[in-house]
Structures are given as structure tokens and as C-alpha cells.
Amino acid sequence: MDRLKKNVAIRSESRTRERLLQAAESMFMEHGYAATSLRGITARAKANLAAVSYHFGSKEALIREVFERRLGPLNSARVAYLDRLELAARGKPLAVERLVEAMLVPALQGTQDPLARGTTFLRLLGRAFSEPADHLREILPAQYRQVVIRFKQAFARSLPDMPDQELTWRMHFMFGTLSYSLAGNDALKLIATCNLEDADDADAVIRRLIPFLAAGFRAPLPDMQPARVVSGRKAA
Amino acid sequence: MDRLKKNVAIRSESRTRERLLQAAESMFMEHGYAATSLRGITARAKANLAAVSYHFGSKEALIREVFERRLGPLNSARVAYLDRLELAARGKPLAVERLVEAMLVPALQGTQDPLARGTTFLRLLGRAFSEPADHLREILPAQYRQVVIRFKQAFARSLPDMPDQELTWRMHFMFGTLSYSLAGNDALKLIATCNLEDADDADAVIRRLIPFLAAGFRAPLPDMQPARVVSGRKAA
DNA sequence: CGATCATTCAAACGTTTGTTTGAATTTCCG
DNA sequence: CGGAAATTCAAACAAACGTTTGAATGATCG
Numbered sequence: 001m002d003r004l005k006k007n008v009a010i011r012s013e014s015r016t017r018e019r020l021l022q023a024a025e026s027m028f029m030e031h032g033y034a035a036t037s038l039r040g041i042t043a044r045a046k047a048n049l050a051a052v053s054y055h056f057g058s059k060e061a062l063i064r065e066v067f068e069r070r071l072g073p074l075n076s077a078r079v080a081y082l083d084r085l086e087l088a089a090r091g092k093p094l095a096v097e098r099l100v101e102a103m104l105v106p107a108l109q110g111t112q113d114p115l116a117r118g119t120t121f122l123r124l125l126g127r128a129f130s131e132p133a134d135h136l137r138e139i140l141p142a143q144y145r146q147v148v149i150r151f152k153q154a155f156a157r158s159l160p161d162m163p164d165q166e167l168t169w170r171m172h173f174m175f176g177t178l179s180y181s182l183a184g185n186d187a188l189k190l191i192a193t194c195n196l197e198d199a200d201d202a203d204a205v206i207r208r209l210i211p212f213l214a215a216g217f218r219a220p221l222p223d224m225q226p227a228r229v230v231s232g233r234k235a236a
Numbered sequence: 237m238d239r240l241k242k243n244v245a246i247r248s249e250s251r252t253r254e255r256l257l258q259a260a261e262s263m264f265m266e267h268g269y270a271a272t273s274l275r276g277i278t279a280r281a282k283a284n285l286a287a288v289s290y291h292f293g294s295k296e297a298l299i300r301e302v303f304e305r306r307l308g309p310l311n312s313a314r315v316a317y318l319d320r321l322e323l324a325a326r327g328k329p330l331a332v333e334r335l336v337e338a339m340l341v342p343a344l345q346g347t348q349d350p351l352a353r354g355t356t357f358l359r360l361l362g363r364a365f366s367e368p369a370d371h372l373r374e375i376l377p378a379q380y381r382q383v384v385i386r387f388k389q390a391f392a393r394s395l396p397d398m399p400d401q402e403l404t405w406r407m408h409f410m411f412g413t414l415s416y417s418l419a420g421n422d423a424l425k426l427i428a429t430c431n432l433e434d435a436d437d438a439d440a441v442i443r444r445l446i447p448f449l450a451a452g453f454r455a456p457l458p459d460m461q462p463a464r465v466v467s468g469r470k471a472a
Numbered sequence: 473c474g475a476t477c478a479t480t481c482a483a484a485c486g487t488t489t490g491t492t493t494g495a496a497t498t499t500c501c502g
Numbered sequence: 503c504g505g506a507a508a509t510t511c512a513a514a515c516a517a518a519c520g521t522t523t524g525a526a527t528g529a530t531c532g
Contacts, residue, residue, distance in 0.1 A: 031270075032268065032269075032270055033268075033271075034267075034268055034270035034271035035269075035270035129416070166444070169444050169448075170444075170448055172417065173413050173416075173417060173444075173445065173448050173449075175416070176412055176413045176414075176415070176416025176417050177409050177412045177413045177416070178412075179412070179416060180365070180409075180411070180412025180413070180415060180416055181408065181409060181412050204460070207458040207459070207460060208402070208405050208406075208409075208458050209409065210458065211455040211456055211457070211458050212405075212406055212409050212452040212453075212455050213409075213452065214455065215451040215452050215454065215455030215456075216448040216449065216451050216452040216455075217448075218451065219447040219448050219450065219451030219452075220447055220451075221447070222443040222444050222446065222447050223443070224440075224443060
């Protein structure tokens, strides 16, 4: 298996393999995993149907590779970004704005350069969190573990009075906003009553997300009394 | 067609139809739309395969009905909740906490009673926003339009200094957090380094989401200068 | 009861799915 | 060049898909 891979790389560098990955990334993003057929992928990649089995072994292995080749570098870049920030701060706790920034900037960085190729993966990634494809349930936790651990430490240092449980929840909320917001404007168009100017401007999204999320992290703790519900009679 | 429906209701009230809807709701939630087969649904509903065609006409019509029978009442309840709040406030602007509450409480209200039946739909709904099934792209905007318009007015009144564009973005962020947070703990487990106590307690989620989102809405406006990027050399 | 409708059922329809096969083709290196 | 390895290709595979059919069963009312 390793020998085979090496020969692939040495010989022709397998342009087909790369075309398949890009086509799969696009089509998984557009139609979802289950709704995308290998015939559609290979047609788009201008490759033969059997090429998927030959290069990856199965459809499942293909989607796994689509994620791993992107998610690993992305999360490594996030941690590296955080490392640089902390180094520059010389041990002082960072503002939560900087931590959110460290989650966001690497994600949207590769966007403008390769002509929205990075954006394609981000949309796919946003979908992946809600897609129940069994293969992903095993991939994502492994890919995200280091990021979660590392950033949680940093957040705890920046918000020393925040209980651990509450911090985990707020990071959970942050991931939700990210995966939804970065995942593209399809859903955005659903709720926008007026067309947003900057809908496709990644930088604008970052600048708007940072203060929004940072304020959420700094929000006062919820009072954990029994929930109040406004009934028809007695309104609050 | 109308005659047929009426007879269905009069005669046997079609228990089968209801079982199909519930089975479809569960299975769409667990495996997604495209990955769920009619054979799986009918098996779970203990109905015949042809029952779907008979009662709904097609798989597409089935999923449409699954959404419409839930989303309409949910969004109506949200607007009604907001109406009551504004009535009680006698024209005074509401705190953004109350507006977020009006989005949340109706969504999680039916949760505990029918033994997580409401929760099932919420997870499905969260997925729907990222699922690219073409049928949903037409359903969701129509179902959400009134909610968006109504709540945007209310938010604008509560946050008079917020530019319209910024408000739209922050509502967009809110929808992201909601659909991700309410959609269930599958994704939550992905990032939780420690097990959360209240992961299944809807009230606890509400109490934690409200201050988080309200603070986000009240966050200072972003400075719309060119984005700063921390490079390897010069850190910020 | 008998007629009439709604509903269920087993079986089959034609497509499309992911995967496999074995031969043809291309690429590489001695 | 020539042989070996890597890659492509058209064709076929069984399995699963959504949908349709026509007869069997059930309920309803004059």
C-alpha cells in the first residue's frame, strides 16, 4: 500500500487523483455526501468511473481523504496562529477577540487565492458537522481534538472567572456560529430580508464575527434558576 | 384530491399516515434525507412500501410534509410569544434577552412532554439548514419569512443604534448558533473534552444561550478597516 | 346484506447505485 | 528499444433505489 502510494507520487504524480479530490469536494458540498454519485464525481473530474476504486478503494475512503487533507492543515494553522499570539503576548492572557481571530483567520485565509477553493471546503466542513455520514463521526473528533484542548486552555486563561462547564458550552456555541456562518450563504439567503453587501467578503465576515463572539464569551453568567416561561396569561 | 384527504380524515384518521411521518422524521434526522430509503421508513413505521406513494405521492412530498407540519406551528408560536412580550411591555423596547428567549422557548417547549419527539424535529431542522436537498431550499424561506421580518423589527427597536446591515448579520449568526446548538449533541460530543452535565437539559441550554447571544447582539460595532493578519514574522 | 369506497399488500417495474473485472493504454527505467 | 509497472478504460455485476400495478382486505353506509 505504501509502496503503491510512493510509486504514484514518483511516477505521474497522479493528476487524476487530485482532480477526483477536487471534484468530490465540490460535489459533496453542493449535494451532500449520500446524494453525490461516483459517476457524477468522475464525470466532473473527467476520469473513468473505476478511477475512484483504483485510487482510493471506495467512496467512503474518498470522502475521508477529502476531509483529512484539508482539516489537518487548517487545524494545525489555527494552533500555530495561537502559538504566535501567545508568544507575542509574553505569558499575558490574550483578549478573547484574539482567540476567536485565531479560529477564524486560518479558516478563511486560503479563500481568495485559489479562487474560492478554500471556501468550497469550508462549506463542506460546515455541512459535515450536521451530516450524519457515519464515516465523519469518526474523523472529525480526531481532527479537532488538539484544537479544542489547546484553545480551551487559552480561553480559560483569558477568562479566569469562567466555570469550566460554562466555557465548554460557549466554545460549543462558537463552533456552531462558525460552521453555520462560514459554511456559505445558502442558508444566509434563507433569512436575509435584504441582500447583504459583504455576503461574499470573507474579511468582512471575520470582522463582524469577532466582536459578536467575543462579547458572547464575556457575557455575564446565566442565573441557573428554574426557567421562566411566558404564558398566555401572565407575561414577564 | 381534497375529497380524498377529507375522506382519509373522516374514515380511519389514517394512523398509518402519522406513523410514516414520525418514522420519516426520525430517520431523516438520523441518516439525512438522501441516505434514508422509503423501505427503511416503511419498515420502521410497520407499513407497506407502497403506503408512502399512496399517502403522500412521493418521497419528496413526504419530506415536505414532515417539515411543514412542524415548522409552521413552531414559527407561529415564536411570533405569538413575541407578541405577548411586546404587549406586556406597552410599547417600550424589549431587552434583547427577551427577543432571543422568544426564538428559543417555543423551539424547546415541546421537548420534554412527548418524550423527545420535539427534539427529534429540532435536530432535523438544524440539519436542514445545511442540507442541500433542493426541496428544502424552497420550503424554508417561505416558512421563515414572517419570523425574520417580525423579529428584525423588534431587534431594530431594541437596538436603535445598530445599522441595518449589522443587525442582519447578527441575526444570521444567531440562527447559526441556534440550528447548531438545538440540533443535538452529536456535534457537541465532537468537541467536548469533558462530558457536559446538562447536555440533554433543554432548559439549561436556553439559560446559557440567552446571555451568550444577547451579549453578541449588544457587542460594539466592528471597525471596518482592512483586516489585520498575524504573520509568522510580525505578531500583533 | 351488498355496494362502494379507502386502504393495504406482495410483486414487479426500470434506474441508478458502488464495486469489480480484464483487457488496452500509458508511463517509466534499465 | 523493450519489458514491467502504473494507470485508464468500457463493460458488466449484484444490490438497492423510488415508483407503479392490480388484486386482496378493510371499513362505511344505504
